[in-house]
Amino acid sequence: MARPRPQLVTGKLEKLHPTQLTVGLAEVTTKREAWTKLKRKERTAALDKHWFPCVLGPDERYYITDHHHFGLALLLEGVKSVSLLMLKDLSFVDRNTFWNVMAFNQWVHPYDARGLRRTYEAIPRKITDLQDDPYRSLAGMLRTAGGYAKDATPFSEFLWADFLRSRIGSDVASQPNAKVLSKVMLLARSQEARYLPGWVGPIEN
DSSP states (O other), X not given: OOOOXXXXXXXXXXXXXXXXXXXXXXXXXXXXXXXXXXXXXXXXXXXXXXEEEEEEOTTSOEEEOSOHHHHHXXXXXXXXXXXXXXXXXXXXXXXXXHHHHHHHTTOOBOBXXXXXXXXXXXXXSSGGGOEEOHHHHHHHHHHHTTSSOOOOSTTHHHHHHHHHHTTSOHHHHTSOOHHHHHHHHHHHTSGGGTXXXXXXXXXXX
């Protein structure tokens, strides 16, 4: 028997509120390129099965808790609206309580492009205002290449980005290539990274 479809709402991408400060713009570009290769029916199918988890905030806005990269890519490609999966309605609480609940549920990641924690007020109000973090792009490339496994831990890619941030220079991270990917692959499979979500163990010769 087919599983019942959850209750979804439609939200305009330009109105969605982020719950993080950064994205990897190189990863956004990759998602845009993949989107342009899809035919019309494939795009419709992709949107139909891709739901953005969100929380309704005290300002009656939807705060998305995941898929910031895909959302930004879609918006830049001219997509106007997406399906939202409501996690919780917090529209009736005060702002301090709202952020406390968001933090408790690991629905917010208030860290900037240097990996430093900021106030919740520093989080942009639109996904188009998200900062670029090259290390987040590098972490995404690393996962795609098999450097670590996809994990359910919230914002796990940012943990990997911070791991790389302390080991790879910013000039290198901002211009990744095959040589750089090979280097970070060795780091990702080393014992140093064993505490990170999705770690898959050392490379066996």
